[in-house]
Each structure stands twice: as structure tokens, then as C-alpha cells.
């Protein structure tokens with residue numbers, strides 16, 4: 001079976017319902033994307049506790065780990081894992097289906113913008129996936145952290161970012177997060193039916209404002225440690 005036949009068979013195997021349709025999977029990708037972006041925004045705000053010092057940050061970390069008698073964090077992890085897997089599944093299957101189809105008329109309308117945006121989404125998404133795995137091994141399990149202390153999340157945060165290569169990778173990942181969020185917020189507002197000339201400036205302001213805020217605050221953490229503001 002050729003690669004094209006294999007992809008067509010894959011698309012046909014998905015059947016003809018809501019999930020099988022590309023619009024259905026775009027809605028699923030938008031809905032899971034909204035949840036992921038909400039998490040990233042809340043996480044960015046929560047980490048602001050680092051500016052309050054060790055006591056505030058560790059108290060916040062302890063609250064997260066012990067909420068609902070310790071069950072809360074596992075419920076949160078299960079939901080985040082499911083949402084992430086579904087988001088990646090929708091992205092991968094839509095990409096494969098798009099390559100199989102030949103939307104000649106559509107491409108003639110928006111040739112450069114659509115391919116540039118989708119290509120950026122793919123590689124920034126892959127780098128983000130690598131970052132998330134690294135980030136969990138770094139600050140949650142401590143597997144790749146040089147001096148991990150499970151009882152002191154603040155020290156892990158500060159000592160981790162003292163290593164310039166670690167801080168540099170976090171900063172690079174946040175720039176990818178910015179690209180991914182910008183296009184993501186732009187596309188999900190389109191999927192949700194808000195792509196209209198009278199809303200476009202609002203959509204652009206929302207996508208840029210939210211992205212800039214999250215990226216700038218997230219980058220401020222490694223920078224604050226490297227410059228000694230957080231120590």
C-alpha cells in the first residue's frame with residue numbers, strides 16, 4: 001500500500017461522524033487548546049509566588065500537592081494528560097488528512113498565510129511536547145535536575161535556573177509557546193465562529209495580549225534567577 005493509500009485508508013477508518021469530520025476534530029482541537037491555554041495562564045500566575053520568596057512559593061506548592069487530601073493533583077494530572085493526548089491526536093490526524101486531500105480552491109485563496117501558520121504550529125508543538133517532558137523530569141520528578149530536593153520546590157526552581165543551559169532552554173521553549181499560543185488563540189477564535197472583519201482587531205489584540213503576557217512573565221523567571229533578583 002502506498003503512503004497516500006495508507007492515509008486515505010486511515011481517514012476512511014475514522015468513519016463519518018463528528019469526530020471523523022475535519023470540522024469536528026478542529027472543534028475538539030480548539031476546545032482542548034482552550035483548556036491547555038487556560039492551564040498555562042493559571043500556571044504562569046501561580047508561579048508569581050516565586051517573587052514572594054521561599055515560604056510563599058513552597059506553601060503554594062504544598063497546597064497544590066495536598067488539595068483534596070492529595071487526590072486533587074492526580075485528578076488534575078489525569079485531565080491534563082487526556083486533554084494533551086486528544087489535542088495531539090487531533091493535530092496529527094488533521095495534518096495527515098490535509099496532506100491526503102487536495103484543497104485546490106482553498107489554497108488559491110490563502111496560500112502563504114495558511115501553510116506558514118500550520119508549519120509553525122507543527123514544529124512549535126513538537127518542541128513544546130519535548131519541553132513538557134523535560135520540564136516534568138526537571139521540576140516534578142527531579143530525574144534530570146542537578147540538585148533536586150522533593151521537600152523544597154523553591155530551591156529546585158532557583159537552583160535549576162542557575163544553570164545557564166537550563167535557563168536558555170526554558171527561554172527558547174517559552175518563545176515556541178508564544179508562537180503556538182498566538183496562532184492557537186487566533187485559530188480557535190476562528191473555529192468558534194468569531195472570524196468576522198468587525199471582530200478581527202479584537203481577536204488580534206486578545207491573541208497578542210495574552211501571548212505576550214504569558215511569555216514575558218514566564219521568561220522573567222529564569223531571567224530573575226540569572227540576574228539574582230530571585231535567589
Ligand code: HEM
Pocket residue numbers: 040043047061062064065073077080128132135136139140153157170174177218219221222
Ligand atoms: C518559565 C516557565 C515555567 C516555570 C518557572 C514553571 C515552574 C513549574 C514548577 C516549579 C513546577 C512544579 C510544581 C511543584 O512541584 O509543586 C511545575 C510543574 C508543571 N508545569 Fe511548569 N513552569 C513553567 C512553564 C510551564 C509550561 C509552559 C507548561 C506547559 C506548557 C508547564 C507545565 C507544567 C506541568 C504539566 C507541571 C506538572 C504539574 C504536576 O502534575 O505536578 N510549565 N512548573
